[in-house]
Amino acid sequence: MIERANVLPPYRLTAPPQHVQNQPNRFVAYLCLALGMSLVGVYVALSKPLVAALPVFLLAWMRFGIAAVAMGHWLVKPAGETPLTSQTRKLVFLESFLGNFMFSIFMLYGVSMTSAVSAGVILAAIPAVVALMGWRFLGERIEPRVWAAIACAALGIGLLALSKSELITHINRGLEADLAREKALLGNFLVFGAVVCEAAYVVIGKRLTGALGPKRISAMINLWGFVLMTPAGLYTATQFNFSAVSPGIWLLLVFYSLAASVWTVWLWMTGSKAVPASRAGVFSVLLPVSAALTGVLALGEELGTMQVVAFAIALTGVALATLPNRSIKPSEHKRR
Numbered sequence: 040m041i042e043r044a045n046v047l048p049p050y051r052l053t054a055p056p057q058h059v060q061n062q063p064n065r066f067v068a069y070l071c072l073a074l075g076m077s078l079v080g081v082y083v084a085l086s087k088p089l090v091a092a093l094p095v096f097l098l099a100w101m102r103f104g105i106a107a108v109a110m111g112h113w114l115v116k117p118a119g120e121t122p123l124t125s126q127t128r129k130l131v132f133l134e135s136f137l138g139n140f141m142f143s144i145f146m147l148y149g150v151s152m153t154s155a156v157s158a159g160v161i162l163a164a165i166p167a168v169v170a171l172m173g174w175r176f177l178g179e180r181i182e183p184r185v186w187a188a189i190a191c192a193a194l195g196i197g198l199l200a201l202s203k204s205e206l207i208t209h210i211n212r213g214l215e216a217d218l219a220r221e222k223a224l225l226g227n228f229l230v231f232g233a234v235v236c237e238a239a240y241v242v243i244g245k246r247l248t249g250a251l252g253p254k255r256i257s258a259m260i261n262l263w264g265f266v267l268m269t270p271a272g273l274y275t276a277t278q279f280n281f282s283a284v285s286p287g288i289w290l291l292l293v294f295y296s297l298a299a300s301v302w303t304v305w306l307w308m309t310g311s312k313a314v315p316a317s318r319a320g321v322f323s324v325l326l327p328v329s330a331a332l333t334g335v336l337a338l339g340e341e342l343g344t345m346q347v348v349a350f351a352i353a354l355t356g357v358a359l360a361t362l363p364n365r366s367i368k369p370s371e372h373k374r375r
Contacts, residue, residue, distance in 0.1 A: 068313040072322040073357070075306030080329030082298040085337065089295060092288045095147050097279055100272020103139075103265035105293060106300030113258035120252060127250050130243055134256070135263035138240030139300075145233035152226025164231070166192045166356075168238035169320025176242055179315050188359040192324035195353025198345055237323065244308055245316040253308035261300045324353045 089098055116122075123131075166189040173179040247256050311319055328350055 065313060068310040069322075071306045071310035072314065072319055073325060075303045075310065076322045076325040077329040078298055078303045078306070080326045080331075081333045082295050082303075083326070084330040084333035085291065086295055088288065089291055090147065092284055093292070094275045094279060095143075096268065096271035097275040098292070099143050100265070100268040100275070101292060102296040102299055103261055103268055105296035106261045107258075107265050109297060110254070110258045110261065110301055113254040114262065116255070117252060120255070121250065124250070127247070130247055131251075131256070131259050132263055134240060134243045134247060135260035136267065137236045138243070139260060139264035140267045142233050142236040142240065145229045145236060149226045149229030149233060152222050152229065164193065164234050165237055165323040165326075166320045168234055169241045169323065170317035172238050172242040173245070173316035173320070177245060177316055179317050181317050184359050185317050185321065188318075188321045188356040191352050191356025191359060192321055195324065195328075195349045195351075195356065198349035198352065238320065241307075241311070241320050241323070242316050245311050245319070248308055248312040253305050253312070256308050257301060257304040260304065264300070321356055321359075324356060328353055 093101075170181050170185065170189055174181055244256070251259075310322075332350075
């Protein structure tokens with residue numbers, strides 16, 4: 040990630056001054072971030088039947104294609120928006136390459152190799168990685184209260200993961216057991232790669248909101264995602280029997296495409312305009328929380344006492360990150 044960032048000019052990616060009148064107020068920004076990340080958890084949970092019915096690369100390619108049709112008109116440059124610079128173009132590509140293309144590959148294949156428990160614990164590192172990247176690339180100061188929020192998020196999701204019953208129960212011995220452990224280890228590395236990609240998505244998105252509007256960012260990174268997925272998607276399509284897919288799966292695919300590429304991206308970019316990346320990253324805790332709740336409400340999974348405690352701790356972290364800081368004057372908020 041750091042090596043990729045070095046293709047940009049040799050200075051920190053300090054966010055340029057933003058027009059305050061174009062920013063949402065803090066409450067609206069927090070609401071957008073919460074809704075956006077919660078919706079990610081919903082469509083991740085509901086994507087299980089899609090993955091079972093469609094190959095991964097074909098699914099991702101059709102997702103980007105459907106979204107490209109839905110928001111093609113968002114690609115048009117608004118009258119008051121400045122022309123794209125070479126640095127902005129690079130950031131748009133990185134945002135799509137890391138946040139769309141690589142994140143999808145790492146997460147889908149990683150989860151298929153490791154346990155849900157391990158994946159959940161690793162995903163709990165997203166807020167901390169976001170905070171560190173925001174400090175390194177945006178020069179943001181990490182407040183003690185945000186560190187406390189990150190700790191709550193990690194503890195809450197860690198408890199949530201440990202409360203799941205989807206434990207690896209490999210009882211085989213010998214070579215088969217060794218191969219299973221090596222496969223799980225590779226899966227854990229892939230999931231952590233998805234964590235880094237998600238954190239980069241948050242930080243680069245914060246940088247982009249200083250130059251482009253949320254709608255245009257959403258359309259541009261989706262178009263890049265479609266281009267990157269086209270070779271593998273086309274090849275997979277030639278080997279796939281589309282007549283075997285039920286109408287319900289096609290309807291779910293449309294929802295998944297709009298939610299993943301349009302609604303969640305627009306909500307996140309809108310909220311990011313007025314919130315530091317380290318604080319926005321805390322909202323990523325809502326991804327596994329909403330996914331688990333969707334499993335309970337829509338897929339019939341059980342909700343235990345430990346899971347309720349995990350939700351309470353995780354949401355306490357969100358509250359710590361979002362409640363007004365009385366020690367900061369209003370004028371200081373505007374300079375952030």
